[in-house]
Amino acid sequence: MxxxxxxxxxxxxxxxxxxxxxxxxxxxxxxxxxxxxxxxxxxxxxxxxxxxxxxxxxxxxxxxxxxxxxxxxxxxxxxxxxxxxxxxxxxxxxxxxxxxxxxxLEGVSATRPNEDQCAALGEALGRLHVAGADFPLRRPNSLGLSAWPDLFGEVSARADEVQPGLADLIARELIFLERNWPTGLPSGIIHADMFPDNVLFLGDAVSGVIDFYFACVDNLAYDAAVCLNAWCFDKDQAYDSQKARAFFKAYERVRPLTAGEAEALCVLARGAALRFTLTRLVDWLNVPPGALVHPKDPREYVRKLQVLQTIGGAADLGLIR
Amino acid sequence: MxxxxxxxxxxxxxxxxxxxxxxxxxxxxxxxxxxxxxxxxxxxxxxxxxxxxxxxxxxxxxxxxxxxxxxxxxxxxxxxxxxxxxxxxxxxxxxxxxxxxxxxLEGVSATRPNEDQCAALGEALGRLHVAGADFPLRRPNSLGLSAWPDLFGEVSARADEVQPGLADLIARELIFLERNWPTGLPSGIIHADMFPDNVLFLGDAVSGVIDFYFACVDNLAYDAAVCLNAWCFDKDQAYDSQKARAFFKAYERVRPLTAGEAEALCVLARGAALRFTLTRLVDWLNVPPGALVHPKDPREYVRKLQVLQTIGGAADLGLIR
CATH class of the missing domain: 3.30.200.20 (Phosphorylase Kinase; domain 1)
Structure with a gap:
C-alpha cells in the first residue's frame, strides 16, 4: 500500500x-x-x-x-x-x-481466480498483445534475462537466510536459463506484471487491466508465462493445468502461439518464476526502516520455480496441440 | 494509513x-x-x-x-x-x-483551514452538540482527565528522549490540570477528535464529519477546545485568534457557551493539548516493527501546550463576550 x-x-x-x-x-x-x-x-x-x-x-x-x-x-x-x-x-x-x-475502472480483483476468470485473462492478454502491435514507442525489459545476474549479485550472499540452499538453486537456474533461453520469438508490447491484483473483474468478465508500469517490449509468450505463475498455481503451490488450459484456449482464440513459442514455454515459465523470486528477494532483504510496504514472500516463487523444474513440456503446462 | x-x-x-x-x-x-x-x-x-x-x-x-x-x-x-x-x-x-x-461522503479535508472553514467547523460542531443531546447511549471519555496520569506513566521514563525536559513539563501540567479542571459544565456527546482530517469540505462549506470512533460523553466545551488546538494554530505554531473568533461566532449562533464554559476555556484547551501530547508520545515511543503507520510528532502538541500556558483568558483565545 x-x-x-x-x-x-x-x-x-x-x-x-x-x-x-x-x-x-x-x-x-x-x-x-x-x-x-x-x-x-x-x-x-x-x-x-x-x-x-x-x-x-x-x-x-x-x-x-x-x-x-x-x-x-x-x-x-x-x-x-x-x-x-x-x-x-x-x-x-x-x-x-x-x-x-x-x-x-470498476471491478474487483480475483483473490482465487477460477477457470472462467483464467479464460477471461487469456483473452484480455491476447487482445493486449494484438492491440500493442502498432504502438510506436519502445522500452526494453529492464527486469528481463540480462538483468537477472545483477539482481542475483545483490542478494546472493544473503539468499540462504531466506531459505537454505537458495543461492545455489538460483545460480544453477541462471546457468540453465542462459543456455536455454529462446531467441527469435514474436516480440512486442507486454504487460510484464499481469498478476491478479492488476486485473479487475465484474463477475467472471475482465472489466479492467491496470498498472502498466512494468510494461515493455519483450517476448509475447513470456507475458503468458508470467500469468501461468501468478494465476495457475493453487494455494498449496501445486500447478493447476486445467486453469492453464482455459487460459491458453482463450488466448489462442485471439492470438495463436507459434510452434517456437510452444516449445519455449517451459523455459519462459521458469524464467518468469526466477524474475519474481529475484525481485522479491531484493525487496525482502532491503526493507527500509519505517517502510510502509510489506514485501511479498520470495519463497512462494522459489516453490513455483521448483515445481516448474519438474515439468517436462508445454502440454504439462496446459498448452494443448 | x-x-x-x-x-x-x-x-x-x-x-x-x-x-x-x-x-x-x-x-x-x-x-x-x-x-x-x-x-x-x-x-x-x-x-x-x-x-x-x-x-x-x-x-x-x-x-x-x-x-x-x-x-x-x-x-x-x-x-x-x-x-x-x-x-x-x-x-x-x-x-x-x-x-x-x-x-x-463527498468532500476534501482542509490542509490549512481558512477563516471561513473555521466558521463552518464551529457551526458543524454546535449542531453536533445539539443533535447529540437526546442520544440515549452513553460512553465515558476513555482518554479524558482521569486517563492522563496512566498515559504519562507509560512514557514518563522516555519522554525526555523526544524533547529534553518534557517529562517535567508534563508532570507539572498534570498537577495544574487536576487542580483547575472545571466541574459542572454542560456535558453531552462530543466528537473528541474533530481534526481537519475528519471534516470534509466542498468549497468552504462542511460536507461531512467523519470518524466517530473517539466520540463519548464529556464536557461540550472540551470538544471546542480540541478544535482550537487542531484548527487555530498556524504552521509556525502561533495561535491565530482570528480563526478562533470565526469558529466561536459560528458555534455560538447554534449553541451559546455558558459563563462557566467561557471561564474554563483556557484550562480545557491546555487539557486538550496535553491529551494529544500524551497519546502521540505513547504511539511515538511504541512503533511496532513493521508498522504500516507513521506516528504523528508529539512535539507539535508540546509546542501548542506551551503557547496555551502563556494565554491569560478566553478573550485571548478568541471568545468575544
Whole structure:
C-alpha cells in the first residue's frame, strides 16, 4: 500500500484547474501500487485515479507508460485512459512530483481466480498483445534475462537466510536459463506484471487491466508465462493445468502461439518464476526502516520455480496441440 | 494509513449478499483511519465505506458508535449513515472481523483551514452538540482527565528522549490540570477528535464529519477546545485568534457557551493539548516493527501546550463576550 506524498487541498485545486474534469469532490489515498502514490479522485465529471510518480520511477519512461495506456484504451482494451489537460498533455506536476490523472475502472480483483476468470485473462492478454502491435514507442525489459545476474549479485550472499540452499538453486537456474533461453520469438508490447491484483473483474468478465508500469517490449509468450505463475498455481503451490488450459484456449482464440513459442514455454515459465523470486528477494532483504510496504514472500516463487523444474513440456503446462 | 486485513472477492460477495445495496463494483483499501481497515466500496446502489474493526477497537463500543452516527445523520448532521443489513443490523462480520458499511461522503479535508472553514467547523460542531443531546447511549471519555496520569506513566521514563525536559513539563501540567479542571459544565456527546482530517469540505462549506470512533460523553466545551488546538494554530505554531473568533461566532449562533464554559476555556484547551501530547508520545515511543503507520510528532502538541500556558483568558483565545 502506498501513499508517499501528501496532496493538500490547495495543491489539488491548482492541479485540477489545468483540466476540464470539474472540481474535486473527494480525494482518498488508496492502498494500491508499490512504487507510486495513488489517490481515488471524485471530480465533477466522474471518478479518476490520480497517480504521483515517486523517486523510484524514471520520469523518462512516463511518456511510454501513459502513451501505451492511451493507445491500448483507444484500441478497445479496458485499461485506464490518461486524461489530457488543457495544454494537451497527460503528464503534469503536483506537490513537487510528476503526476497524471487516468480514468477509474470498476471491478474487483480475483483473490482465487477460477477457470472462467483464467479464460477471461487469456483473452484480455491476447487482445493486449494484438492491440500493442502498432504502438510506436519502445522500452526494453529492464527486469528481463540480462538483468537477472545483477539482481542475483545483490542478494546472493544473503539468499540462504531466506531459505537454505537458495543461492545455489538460483545460480544453477541462471546457468540453465542462459543456455536455454529462446531467441527469435514474436516480440512486442507486454504487460510484464499481469498478476491478479492488476486485473479487475465484474463477475467472471475482465472489466479492467491496470498498472502498466512494468510494461515493455519483450517476448509475447513470456507475458503468458508470467500469468501461468501468478494465476495457475493453487494455494498449496501445486500447478493447476486445467486453469492453464482455459487460459491458453482463450488466448489462442485471439492470438495463436507459434510452434517456437510452444516449445519455449517451459523455459519462459521458469524464467518468469526466477524474475519474481529475484525481485522479491531484493525487496525482502532491503526493507527500509519505517517502510510502509510489506514485501511479498520470495519463497512462494522459489516453490513455483521448483515445481516448474519438474515439468517436462508445454502440454504439462496446459498448452494443448 | 491503514489496511490491516485483506478482504477477498469471495468474502465481499458473501458479506454483501446480506445487504440490499447491489453487488460490488469496486473495492479499494484507503489510507484513512489508524485503528481500523477502511475500504471505499462502489456497489450497485452507490458509494460506501466498508470498515473492518481491528483488535484495538473494543467491540462492545461499536453499537454506541454506529448508533450515534445514525442518530446524528437522522438529525441532519452530514455524517456517515450506517447501512442496515436485511436483518436490520448495522454490524456484521467479514474476514473474521466485525464490520460495518456506512454511506460515503463527498468532500476534501482542509490542509490549512481558512477563516471561513473555521466558521463552518464551529457551526458543524454546535449542531453536533445539539443533535447529540437526546442520544440515549452513553460512553465515558476513555482518554479524558482521569486517563492522563496512566498515559504519562507509560512514557514518563522516555519522554525526555523526544524533547529534553518534557517529562517535567508534563508532570507539572498534570498537577495544574487536576487542580483547575472545571466541574459542572454542560456535558453531552462530543466528537473528541474533530481534526481537519475528519471534516470534509466542498468549497468552504462542511460536507461531512467523519470518524466517530473517539466520540463519548464529556464536557461540550472540551470538544471546542480540541478544535482550537487542531484548527487555530498556524504552521509556525502561533495561535491565530482570528480563526478562533470565526469558529466561536459560528458555534455560538447554534449553541451559546455558558459563563462557566467561557471561564474554563483556557484550562480545557491546555487539557486538550496535553491529551494529544500524551497519546502521540505513547504511539511515538511504541512503533511496532513493521508498522504500516507513521506516528504523528508529539512535539507539535508540546509546542501548542506551551503557547496555551502563556494565554491569560478566553478573550485571548478568541471568545468575544
Amino acid at each position: 502506498a501513499v508517499y506524498t501528501d496532496v493538500t487541498d490547495a495543491d489539488l485545486t491548482a492541479f485540477l484547474s489545468q483540466y476540464d474534469i470539474g472540481r474535486a469532490r473527494a480525494l482518498k489515498g488508496i492502498a494500491e501500487g508499490v512504487e507510486n502514490s495513488n489517490f481515488l479522485l471524485h471530480a465533477g465529471a466522474g471518478v479518476y485515479i490520480l497517480t504521483l510518480y515517486e523517486k523510484r520511477v524514471d520520469e523518462n519512461n512516463l511518456p511510454f507508460f501513459l502513451g501505451l495506456m492511451e493507445h491500448l484504451a483507444r484500441h478497445g482494451l479496458n485499461c485506464p485512459l490518461p486524461v489530457r489537460n488543457r495544454s494537451g498533455g497527460a503528464l503534469g506536476r503536483i506537490a513537487g512530483r510528476p503526476a497524471a490523472i487516468v480514468t477509474f | 491503514a489496511v490491516y486485513t485483506d478482504v477477498t472477492d469471495a468474502d465481499l460477495t458473501a458479506f454483501l449478499s446480506q445487504y440490499d445495496i447491489g453487488r460490488a463494483r469496486a473495492l479499494k483499501g484507503i489510507a484513512e483511519g489508524v485503528e481500523n481497515s477502511n475500504f471505499l466500496l462502489h456497489a450497485g446502489a452507490g458509494v460506501y465505506i466498508l470498515t473492518l474493526y481491528e483488535k484495538r477497537v473494543d467491540e462492545n463500543n461499536l453499537p454506541f458508535f454506529l448508533g450515534l452516527m445514525e442518530h446524528l445523520a437522522r438529525h441532519g448532521l452530514n455524517c456517515p449513515l450506517p447501512v442496515r443489513n436485511r436483518s436490520g443490523g448495522a454490524l456484521g462480520r467479514i474476514a473474521g472481523r466485525p464490520a460495518a458499511i456506512v454511506t460515503f
